[in-house]
Amino acid sequence: QQQVRQSSQSLTVWEGETAILNCSYENSAFDYFPWYQQFPGEGPALLIAIRSVSDKKEDGRFTIFFNKREKNLSLHIKDSQPGDSATYFCAASGNTGNYKYVFGAGTRLKVIA
Protein backbone atom coordinates (compact mmCIF):
# COMPACT_ATOMS: atom_id res chain seq x y z
CA GLN A 1 0.00 0.00 0.00
CA GLN A 2 1.57 3.24 -1.18
CA GLN A 3 0.50 6.01 1.16
CA VAL A 4 2.45 8.72 -0.64
CA ARG A 5 2.49 8.60 -4.42
CA GLN A 6 4.58 10.62 -6.82
CA SER A 7 2.93 10.46 -10.20
CA SER A 8 6.03 10.75 -12.37
CA GLN A 9 9.09 8.57 -12.07
CA SER A 10 11.02 11.02 -14.22
CA LEU A 11 10.63 14.48 -15.68
CA THR A 12 12.72 16.36 -18.22
CA VAL A 13 12.52 20.14 -18.68
CA TRP A 14 14.58 22.74 -20.48
CA GLU A 15 16.70 25.22 -18.60
CA GLY A 16 14.61 28.21 -17.58
CA GLU A 17 11.30 26.33 -17.56
CA THR A 18 9.20 25.62 -14.48
CA ALA A 19 9.39 22.00 -13.39
CA ILE A 20 6.25 20.68 -11.70
CA LEU A 21 6.50 17.59 -9.54
CA ASN A 22 3.30 16.06 -8.24
CA CYS A 23 2.54 14.14 -5.07
CA SER A 24 -0.64 12.69 -3.59
CA TYR A 25 -1.40 10.94 -0.32
CA GLU A 26 -4.05 8.72 1.20
CA ASN A 27 -3.91 9.22 4.95
CA SER A 28 -6.06 12.14 6.11
CA ALA A 29 -4.01 12.26 9.31
CA PHE A 30 -0.97 13.53 7.40
CA ASP A 31 -0.49 17.22 8.10
CA TYR A 32 3.12 18.03 7.28
CA PHE A 33 4.80 17.55 3.94
CA PRO A 34 8.53 18.11 3.40
CA TRP A 35 10.23 17.77 0.04
CA TYR A 36 13.77 16.49 -0.24
CA GLN A 37 16.35 16.76 -3.01
CA GLN A 38 18.84 13.96 -3.43
CA PHE A 39 21.89 13.86 -5.68
CA PRO A 40 23.54 10.53 -6.55
CA GLY A 41 25.78 9.30 -3.77
CA GLU A 42 24.43 11.78 -1.24
CA GLY A 43 21.79 11.82 1.46
CA PRO A 44 18.48 13.62 0.94
CA ALA A 45 18.58 17.34 1.64
CA LEU A 46 15.53 19.16 2.96
CA LEU A 47 14.29 21.62 0.38
CA ILE A 48 11.01 23.05 1.61
CA ALA A 49 8.06 21.91 3.70
CA ILE A 50 4.40 22.82 4.15
CA ARG A 51 1.81 22.26 6.83
CA SER A 52 -1.72 21.34 5.90
CA VAL A 53 -3.11 24.60 7.28
CA SER A 54 -1.44 26.39 4.35
CA ASP A 55 -2.14 26.10 0.66
CA LYS A 56 1.12 27.59 -0.55
CA LYS A 57 4.68 27.84 0.64
CA GLU A 58 7.40 29.66 -1.24
CA ASP A 59 11.15 29.71 -0.77
CA GLY A 60 13.13 31.32 -3.54
CA ARG A 61 12.62 29.36 -6.75
CA PHE A 62 10.75 26.57 -4.95
CA THR A 63 7.01 26.68 -4.25
CA ILE A 64 4.69 24.06 -2.83
CA PHE A 65 1.00 24.20 -3.75
CA PHE A 66 -1.18 22.16 -1.43
CA ASN A 67 -4.79 20.99 -1.89
CA LYS A 68 -6.10 19.40 1.28
CA ARG A 69 -9.48 18.47 -0.19
CA GLU A 70 -7.89 16.61 -3.09
CA LYS A 71 -5.05 15.25 -0.94
CA ASN A 72 -2.40 16.35 -3.35
CA LEU A 73 0.45 18.77 -3.56
CA SER A 74 3.00 19.87 -6.10
CA LEU A 75 6.50 21.27 -6.03
CA HIS A 76 7.19 23.97 -8.59
CA ILE A 77 10.78 24.76 -9.45
CA LYS A 78 10.90 28.07 -11.28
CA ASP A 79 13.67 28.90 -13.74
CA SER A 80 15.06 25.37 -13.62
CA GLN A 81 18.82 25.04 -13.83
CA PRO A 82 20.96 22.04 -14.82
CA GLY A 83 22.16 21.97 -11.21
CA ASP A 84 18.59 21.17 -10.16
CA SER A 85 18.90 17.78 -11.86
CA ALA A 86 18.34 15.38 -8.99
CA THR A 87 15.72 13.08 -7.51
CA TYR A 88 12.98 14.77 -5.51
CA PHE A 89 11.06 13.04 -2.76
CA CYS A 90 7.74 14.02 -1.28
CA ALA A 91 7.27 12.93 2.34
CA ALA A 92 4.39 13.07 4.79
CA SER A 93 3.88 12.91 8.52
CA GLY A 94 1.02 13.29 10.95
CA ASN A 95 0.56 13.82 14.65
CA THR A 96 0.20 10.14 15.38
CA GLY A 97 2.71 10.19 18.21
CA ASN A 98 5.43 8.16 16.56
CA TYR A 99 6.71 10.92 14.29
CA LYS A 100 7.26 8.52 11.40
CA TYR A 101 7.66 10.00 7.90
CA VAL A 102 6.40 8.18 4.82
CA PHE A 103 8.18 8.84 1.54
CA GLY A 104 7.12 8.71 -2.08
CA ALA A 105 9.17 6.80 -4.63
CA GLY A 106 10.76 9.96 -5.98
CA THR A 107 10.77 11.86 -9.27
CA ARG A 108 14.03 12.08 -11.15
CA LEU A 109 14.31 15.54 -12.66
CA LYS A 110 16.60 16.27 -15.57
CA VAL A 111 17.14 19.86 -16.65
CA ILE A 112 18.61 20.21 -20.11
CA ALA A 113 20.72 23.26 -20.91
Next chain:
Amino acid sequence: NSKVIQTPRYLVKGQGQKAKMRCIPEKGHPVVFWYQQNKNNEFKFLINFQNQEVLQQIDMTEKRFSAECPSNSPCSLEIQSSEAGDSALYLCASSLSGWSNQAPLFGEGTRLSVL
Protein backbone atom coordinates in the same frame (compact mmCIF):
# COMPACT_ATOMS: atom_id res chain seq x y z
CA ASN B 1 26.49 20.63 4.46
CA SER B 2 24.81 17.92 6.52
CA LYS B 3 25.22 18.18 10.24
CA VAL B 4 24.13 14.62 10.79
CA ILE B 5 27.32 12.58 10.68
CA GLN B 6 27.20 8.98 9.57
CA THR B 7 30.11 6.58 9.60
CA PRO B 8 31.36 4.74 7.73
CA ARG B 9 30.27 6.02 4.31
CA TYR B 10 30.81 2.59 2.79
CA LEU B 11 30.64 -0.82 4.37
CA VAL B 12 31.36 -4.12 2.64
CA LYS B 13 30.47 -7.35 4.36
CA GLY B 14 30.20 -10.99 3.50
CA GLN B 15 26.96 -12.85 4.03
CA GLY B 16 26.53 -13.78 7.66
CA GLN B 17 28.84 -11.06 8.93
CA LYS B 18 27.86 -8.32 11.34
CA ALA B 19 27.47 -4.83 9.96
CA LYS B 20 27.48 -1.84 12.26
CA MET B 21 26.99 1.79 11.35
CA ARG B 22 26.92 4.90 13.49
CA CYS B 23 25.20 8.23 13.50
CA ILE B 24 25.80 11.46 15.36
CA PRO B 25 22.62 13.51 15.18
CA GLU B 26 22.66 17.26 14.88
CA LYS B 27 23.41 18.84 18.22
CA GLY B 28 20.27 19.38 20.27
CA HIS B 29 18.11 17.08 18.15
CA PRO B 30 16.42 14.54 20.41
CA VAL B 31 14.59 12.61 17.67
CA VAL B 32 16.57 10.19 15.52
CA PHE B 33 15.36 8.10 12.59
CA TRP B 34 16.87 5.23 10.64
CA TYR B 35 15.70 4.51 7.11
CA GLN B 36 16.83 2.00 4.52
CA GLN B 37 16.86 3.25 0.93
CA ASN B 38 17.04 0.48 -1.65
CA LYS B 39 18.37 0.58 -5.21
CA ASN B 40 14.91 1.63 -6.44
CA ASN B 41 15.10 4.70 -4.16
CA GLU B 42 12.35 3.38 -1.91
CA PHE B 43 12.55 4.45 1.72
CA LYS B 44 11.84 1.87 4.38
CA PHE B 45 11.39 3.15 7.91
CA LEU B 46 13.35 1.05 10.40
CA ILE B 47 13.20 2.71 13.80
CA ASN B 48 13.08 6.06 15.54
CA PHE B 49 14.09 7.31 18.95
CA GLN B 50 13.34 10.25 21.16
CA ASN B 51 16.35 10.72 23.36
CA GLN B 52 17.21 7.15 24.22
CA GLU B 53 13.72 5.72 23.98
CA VAL B 54 12.38 3.81 20.99
CA LEU B 55 9.28 5.47 19.55
CA GLN B 56 8.48 2.97 16.84
CA GLN B 57 10.25 0.22 15.00
CA ILE B 58 9.36 -2.13 12.20
CA ASP B 59 8.63 -5.68 13.01
CA MET B 60 12.21 -6.87 12.90
CA THR B 61 10.96 -10.42 12.96
CA GLU B 62 14.24 -11.77 11.79
CA LYS B 63 15.77 -10.05 14.79
CA ARG B 64 18.79 -9.36 12.71
CA PHE B 65 18.51 -5.63 13.12
CA SER B 66 19.13 -3.79 16.36
CA ALA B 67 19.56 -0.13 17.11
CA GLU B 68 20.29 2.11 20.04
CA CYS B 69 20.84 5.76 20.86
CA PRO B 70 22.72 5.88 24.17
CA SER B 71 23.21 9.21 25.87
CA ASN B 72 26.53 10.90 25.13
CA SER B 73 27.40 8.34 22.46
CA PRO B 74 26.63 7.97 18.76
CA CYS B 75 23.46 6.17 17.76
CA SER B 76 24.06 2.86 16.03
CA LEU B 77 22.35 0.39 13.76
CA GLU B 78 23.63 -3.16 13.62
CA ILE B 79 22.75 -6.06 11.39
CA GLN B 80 23.68 -9.25 13.15
CA SER B 81 23.96 -11.54 10.15
CA SER B 82 24.06 -9.69 6.85
CA GLU B 83 22.17 -10.97 3.84
CA ALA B 84 22.45 -9.93 0.21
CA GLY B 85 19.03 -8.28 0.43
CA ASP B 86 20.37 -5.92 3.10
CA SER B 87 22.52 -4.15 0.51
CA ALA B 88 21.19 -0.61 0.56
CA LEU B 89 21.85 2.95 1.67
CA TYR B 90 21.16 3.31 5.40
CA LEU B 91 20.11 6.82 6.28
CA CYS B 92 20.09 8.42 9.69
CA ALA B 93 18.12 11.60 10.27
CA SER B 94 17.44 13.80 13.25
CA SER B 95 14.96 16.49 14.14
CA LEU B 96 14.41 19.01 16.88
CA SER B 97 10.87 17.93 17.45
CA GLY B 98 8.79 14.91 16.67
CA TRP B 99 5.72 17.02 16.07
CA SER B 100 4.87 18.12 12.59
CA ASN B 101 6.82 21.32 12.56
CA GLN B 102 10.34 20.35 11.68
CA ALA B 103 11.36 17.91 9.03
CA PRO B 104 14.23 15.54 9.75
CA LEU B 105 17.68 16.37 8.46
CA PHE B 106 19.52 13.47 6.89
CA GLY B 107 23.12 12.42 6.93
CA GLU B 108 24.99 11.26 3.84
CA GLY B 109 24.22 7.64 4.63
CA THR B 110 26.15 4.42 4.95
CA ARG B 111 26.14 2.35 1.79
CA LEU B 112 26.19 -1.31 2.72
CA SER B 113 27.19 -3.91 0.18
CA VAL B 114 26.77 -7.52 1.18
CA LEU B 115 28.74 -9.82 -1.09
